[in-house]
Amino acid sequence: xxxxxxxxxxxxxxxxxxxxxxxxxxxxxDPAVVYHLPGRHLGGGTLRGRxxxxxxxxxxxxxxxxxxxxxxxxxxxxxxxxxSLERLRARRAxxxxxxxxxxxxxxxxxRCIEIWAHFADQPACDxxxxxxxxxxPPRAAGGAGPxxxxxxxxxxxxxDSERLVNRxxxxxxxxxxxxxxPDEARALFKGKTVEEMVAMLQERIGRPLHAGWxxxxxxxxxxxxAHELREVADVRGALDALVARGVPICxxxxxxxxxxxxxxxxxxxxxxxxxxxxxxxxxARGKPAPDLFLHAAAQCGARPxxxxxxxxxxxxxxxxxxxxxxxxxxxxxxxxxxxxxxxxVVFHSMAALVDALDGV
Numbered sequence: 032x033x034x035x036x037x038x039x040x041x042x043x044x045x046x047x048x049x050x051x052x053x054x055x056x057x058x059x060x061d062p063a064v065v066y067h068l069p070g071r072h073l074g075g076g077t078l079r080g081r082x083x084x085x086x087x088x089x090x091x092x093x094x095x096x097x098x099x100x101x102x103x104x105x106x107x108x109x110x111x112x113x114x115s116l117e118r119l120r121a122r123r124a125x126x127x128x129x130x131x132x133x134x135x136x137x138x139x140x141x142r143c144i145e146i147w148a149h150f151a152d153q154p155a156c157d158x159x160x161x162x163x164x165x166x167x168p169p170r171a172a173g174g175a176g177p178x179x180x181x182x183x184x185x186x187x188x189x190x191d192s193e194r195l196v197n198r199x200x201x202x203x204x205x206x207x208x209x210x211x212x213p214d215e216a217r218a219l220f221k222g223k224t225v226e227e228m229v230a231m232l233q234e235r236i237g238r239p240l241h242a243g244w245x246x247x248x249x250x251x252x253x254x255x256x257a258h259e260l261r262e263v264a265d266v267r268g269a270l271d272a273l274v275a276r277g278v279p280i281c282x283x284x285x286x287x288x289x290x291x292x293x294x295x296x297x298x299x300x301x302x303x304x305x306x307x308x309x310x311x312x313x314x315a316r317g318k319p320a321p322d323l324f325l326h327a328a329a330q331c332g333a334r335p336x337x338x339x340x341x342x343x344x345x346x347x348x349x350x351x352x353x354x355x356x357x358x359x360x361x362x363x364x365x366x367x368x369x370x371x372x373x374x375x376v377v378f379h380s381m382a383a384l385v386d387a388l389d390g391v
Contacts, residue, residue, distance in 0.1 A: 037138055038108035041115060045103050057081060061142040062380070070153050071160040076272075079265055080382030087386045096122045111138050121159055128159035178278055178388065179333035182324060182351075185284035187343040188361055190294045191261045193217065199255050203248045207236055224285045224311050253293065262298040264363075265381035270303045272385045281307035283327045283340075285317050307331060319346040321354035328354070339388055348373035359387055 037059075044055040066078040073091050078084050092098035099121035106115045113136040121128040130150055137145040150156045187193045197213040200220065204211050209232075211219070220228050233240055273280055281304060284291050288310045295301040295308075309327040311317030328335050340351035340358045343365050351358035352374040360367070360375025361384075367377045378387045 035141060036108065037113050037136075037141070038106040041113055041136065042103055042106050045101060048101075053085065057085070059143055060084065061139070061144045064142075064144055064146065066146040067148070069148050069150060069156070071157040072148065072150065074160060078382070078386075079268055080380040082378060082380040082383035083386055086378075086383045086389075090386055090389050091121075094123065096124070099128075112136065113138065113143075123159060123162075126159050128156060130156055132156075177337070178339055179337040180279045180281065180328060180331050180339075181273055181388070182281055182283050182327050182338060182340045182356070184340075184342045184344070184347050185282050185286060185291050185294065187263070187364070188341055189263060189266055189282065189300055190298050191263050192256070192294060193364070195255050195259055196252060199251050200248075203244070203251055204232075206244065206247075207232070207240075209235060224317050225287060227317075252290075256294055256297055260294060260297050262300060263361075263381055267300070269381045269384040270300070274303065279307075279331055279333065280304065281309065281327050281331055283309045283323050285311045285323075287312065318344075319349035319353065321350050324351055324354040324356060328356075341384065342375065343370070345369045345373040348375045359384065 040055070040059055044059045047053070047055040060081045062081050063079070064081050064084060066084050068075050068078065073087055078087055099119060102118040102120075104116040104118060106113060108114075115134045115136070117132050117134060119128060119130050119132050130152055132148055132150050134149075135147045136143045183189055185192075186196070194213065194217075197217040197220075201211055201213045201215075219231070229240055229245070270280065282291060282295070288308060291308050291310060292301065295304065307327075307330070309323060309330065311323055314320075314322035314326050316322045324338070324340060325335060328338050335355045338354075338356040340347070340354075340356050341361060342348050342351060342358055343361045348358050348360055348370055358375045360370030360373070360377045361381070362370055362377050362379050363381075367379075371377050376387060378384060
């Protein structure tokens, strides 16, 4: 068996990219790769996650007059690093970049986990990209223009609560004589309000739920949150980026407001939203009706056609579509086909969210 040659794999990945095949480069990059972009190159900043890297490349290809072209001049592999010497050519609105760049790729477990790039002429690079991202192509929905508001669902989108909640539900339901595993609870209750869940359970057991059981269920959930709840991976970086751009954000959830406020405080995300928290109890109809999203937009002074919604359930996607909003389906732990069928632009990592918002 020939020893692994990461330099050869990187060359092969570039050759495949030139022919429209992204799979080898995807295999070369770790899903959590970090790409440090120098200056204004490709819009600048730090990209976290493979999805974010490919989303930015796609946005750059759409923004330029033609997709940027990379000529690999040389590749050298040394220990846990690969260094590639490249020639990058890009053209945008009469400005042409034809520059030498060295790229350092740090490896672990056979995949690249971190990337640094250095241009021989950084000012020339910056001049090519200086209008980014204000000159990005119009977004979807008829070129609706800049976003007035990004609306986030809470459970499964901001906080990684759903598997935890489903386990607690399964345990508590046993006290009612119902045998329902966590996955079954997830399928049955996802996207439902507490009132809807109570009605479904009462129908199943054929009697009203005792107030004591509801109290115990709520307390078990709160204890689980206090001990185990975490924010969704990379969501803090996405929120930071939106705030830095001056994009207003809010929460619109099926859960009771007290619960939403609790989980945001426990994960230290509350400061991003302040009092811009809207829940199904504030409107006549929850998701999949559009009422909650329309209410959130109205409270924030935003036009529905200039809003984007981040959801992880088909019912939430349907609600956003019914409200006339663009919707992005977070599919890290969800059925991406169901989200796409409901009308969402599907993405798999919160590290890719901002670029997804830019690129449509």
